[in-house]
Amino acid sequence: MHGKEVHEDLSTAASEWASMVFPGYSHSWEDIKFLQKHWDGPIVLKGIQTVADAEKAVEIGVQGVLVSNHGGRQTDGGVASLNQLAKIAEAVGDKLDVLFDSGIRCGADVVKALALGAKMCLIGRPYVYGLALGGEEGVSHVLMSILGDLELTLHLSGISSIDKKELNKDRLEKDE
Numbered sequence: 570m571h572g573k574e575v576h577e578d579l580s581t582a583a584s585e586w587a588s589m590v591f592p593g594y595s596h597s598w599e600d601i602k603f604l605q606k607h608w609d610g611p612i613v614l615k616g617i618q619t620v621a622d623a624e625k626a627v628e629i630g631v632q633g634v635l636v637s638n639h640g641g642r643q644t645d646g647g648v649a650s651l652n653q654l655a656k657i658a659e660a661v662g663d664k665l666d667v668l669f670d671s672g673i674r675c676g677a678d679v680v681k682a683l684a685l686g687a688k689m690c691l692i693g694r695p696y697v698y699g700l701a702l703g704g705e706e707g708v709s710h711v712l713m714s715i716l717g718d719l720e721l722t723l724h725l726s727g728i729s730s731i732d733k734k735e736l737n738k739d740r741l742e743k744d745e
């Protein structure tokens with residue numbers, strides 16, 4: 570195969586891949602109505618980054634929002650999910666479940682997210698690293714390590730449970 574043919578081959582493969590991953594249209598609030606019509610389980614919207622969108626999620630009647638981004642790969646320079654968490658939780662946390670992911674790597678990360686108002690945290694890449702290195706056991710090891718570290722962090726902070734009465738934003742504020 571000559572250079573030009575290789576180039577054409579590669580660019581055909583790249584454009585086929587791109588059209589599968591990025592089909593060329595965006596989802597909209599109308600899609601939620603379609604989901605609600607055909608699915609009677611809970612719906613959680615992933616990638617919520619603003620109070621306005623979180624309020625819209627309440628208005629449309631979903632059960633949760635996941636404050637998150639796309640792993641930060643494609644919108645380098647976008648807002649950090651953690652910076653958006655507290656205001657979103659404050660605005661809608663009593664109306665639906667506010668979940669969080671993006672960069673959770675250890676127990677202290679979980680504690681911070683819960684204290685800022687998240688009901689629970691999810692992890693993305695760490696479990697994949699565990700999977701690559703140790704299969705099912707590797708995933709289990711990653712999860713157990715984060716849980717163990719969470720417990721340790723709670724104990725070291727004098728917090729006896731993840732109940733919101735003890736673990737809330739006040740715990741993050743430094744003394745004057």
Ligand SMILES: Cc1cc2nc3c(=O)[nH]c(=O)nc-3n(C[C@H](O)[C@H](O)[C@H](O)COP(=O)(O)O)c2cc1C
Nearest residue numbers: 615616637638639640670671672673692693694695
């Ligand atoms: C390779 C890769 C592809 C991803 N693709 C998407 C995506 O298409 N849509 C999306 O909402 N999030 C996407 N994410 C983000 C994850 O769903 C998840 O929010 C993120 O990985 C959590 O952060 P963490 O990996 O730091 O734990 C992707 C993440 C990775 C690593």
